[in-house]
Amino acid sequence: MLARPHKGVFWLIDGEIWAVPFDEQKYEYGISKSGDSYVHRKIWKKIKPQKCRYPYNYYPRGRVEITSKNLCILYMNPNIGEEYINEIMKKFGLESVEKIIYDNSSHYRSYLDIEWKADEKR
Numbered sequence: 001m002l003a004r005p006h007k008g009v010f011w012l013i014d015g016e017i018w019a020v021p022f023d024e025q026k027y028e029y030g031i032s033k034s035g036d037s038y039v040h041r042k043i044w045k046k047i048k049p050q051k052c053r054y055p056y057n058y059y060p061r062g063r064v065e066i067t068s069k070n071l072c073i074l075y076m077n078p079n080i081g082e083e084y085i086n087e088i089m090k091k092f093g094l095e096s097v098e099k100i101i102y103d104n105s106s107h108y109r110s111y112l113d114i115e116w117k118a119d120e121k122r
Contacts, residue, residue, distance in 0.1 A: 006092045007066050009040050011059045012080045013049060019091035020047055021064075041119065057119045060110040062103075064092045071098040078102040079112045 006021035020043060040063075044056030062076025072094050074085075089097060109116045 005064075005066055005070070005072060005094050007064050008092055009043065009061065009063045010076075010088060010091070011040075011061045012077075012084060013059050017084055017087045017091060018047065018049075019088065021092050054111075055119045057109065057116075058111050060112060061108060062088075064088070064094070072096060073099045073101065075101045075103050075108070077108040077110050077113070078104060079110060 006023075008019060008021040010017050010019045012018075040061055041056045048054075048056070060077035060079040062074055062080060065073045065075065067073065072092075074088065074097055085097065085100070088094070106115075
């Protein structure tokens with residue numbers, strides 16, 4: 001478990017959470033415009049499973065946000081079940097999650113969703 005809560009991104013790949021807690025010293029090319037988290041599309045090339053040929057948006061994914069009041073919010077694809085919450089919390093050093101937002105927008109769609117399209121920018 002991490003020493004303190006971290007923002008970051010994650011994917012559900014073959015029944016496991018692939019977590020990438022934010023570290024400004026690591027994966028500099030994947031950092032978001034705000035400078036305090038990662039962008040799924042940008043970081044995928046470096047962290048995806050070794051033999052994976054799928055684009056970053058193939059698997060269900062989500063992100064951990066921490067507000068200025070230190071509240072933890074999870075944004076994630078609805079295909080990531082509640083049974084993964086504890087694993088996400090451990091991987092990001094979270095003691096609690098104040099809010100879970102199951103995001104049905106095209107931004108979080110995966111191959112499991114109707115109208116999903118592969119992002120060709122791998």
